Amino acid sequence: MVNENEMMCMESAAMKLIQYLWMELLKYFFLLPNKNLDTYIEAFSHIKSEFLKNNVNFSPKIIFADFEKAIHSSLLIVWPSVQMKVCRFHLGQSWWRKIQTVGLSQKYKKNSDISIFLKYFFGLPLLKPDGVEDCFTDDIVSILPENEKVQQFSDYILNTYIKPDCDFPPSVWAMYSCSIIRTTNSCEAFHSKFNSMFYSAHPNIFQFIDVLKNVQKETYIKQRSIHVIKNRRMMVCEKENYLRQNMAKYESGQLTRFDYIKKVSFKLFKSINDNNDKEHHS
Template identity: 30%
Template sequence: MAECLMDFERAMINSCLEAFPNVHVKCCWYHFVQALWRKIQKLGLTTSYETDPLVNTWFKQYMALPLILRRLIDDGLQLLKDTIPSNDYKYRKFLKYFEKEYIKRPSIDLWHHGNNDMKTNNSLEGYNFRLLMRFGLHPSIWEFLHFLKDEEALVSHLITHLVGGSGITSSTLVYSIMQCNIIVIGEWNYDVIAAAFLLFF
């Protein structure tokens, strides 16, 4: 069965399930952890999280729930309820928040990852950030076309590595980007492209 990994955005999840009913939707573990961290901050528990090892461990166990075996989640949740580090109302509010947002409303299967290889969509977020850094907010059509040409060359180079049986390491990626830079400079040297193109490279 095909899987779709995405952020915890209800509208996006519903749209995906409507358009692709046979797809198994999973939500990003990184965004799960970030949502819990924002709640910890909102409840004013940041200092306790940073200074009290029991509190820190308790919250991190919540953050790690998506990684344990599915059959152990109910027991894990009960254990966390039983070992609440303080009777302070803020911790009880966190318990209610977690139950409402991650137990009652969505399916546990939405955020449970277990043995899944892909637990986050960080690679996609990183690629989007890379595009933003290359393009800026409002690129001209020429910048856009130039970037697409360079991106196609980079992706083709990486695919060649994969098809040839080589893995893609960070050094392979750096090498590929450098190789594309060399190609562009070579094209400039032979007047294939204008010098103005190099200003946007």
């Protein structure tokens, strides 16, 4: 057992280690002709073989990826024992886009029973994977509003993210943790910056190589400044403390499972919606 201060120190140390590994590990660039399963298998197999050339058996325990089924399948073929995870933030974005697609975005924005009901879904990622289906069927569905579009959204979540044979089961996206850093944002931030370094949509090979060289220079600079650790933003700490407190209440029986979901769903969805608003107004 550890107290709250010890836990925060452990999380801080873990984040420092992650930052260290992120800047120290080699990064591979692939120019792929398509997004087919065989293409991804060949790319990931190449990474594995490069490590073996240096007598290193590279066998990652957990890999975070986006919601592309071919990537998940190829990674499991190359590393059968790997545990696949998806970004919690982008999971929320995907669900929010579905809300828009079925025509419920205006309903959500209004302070209505449907709006409140839809937000409850965003607490599911903060449960243990084996508790998601029970919460969905026993708690959420039990108060399902009589609305065809809401039923359509609920069926989509069930068929795509909850059923045992679905594309992205709870074991991939649900985690009972107060950390909100479970994201692929660092990769996407790099990708965005990488794209901005080109002056045309179709650069020639020489321009492409020049950009790669500049990226490598920046990587060396970051490696030399590995001892400089950025402080975590106060907003992140506050959200994690809020989640931690409600998890403690849930574990002690002060909150039922559904009460816990109600509280954390609004906190998590607010961060998702805030980022969507920023993207919309940028």
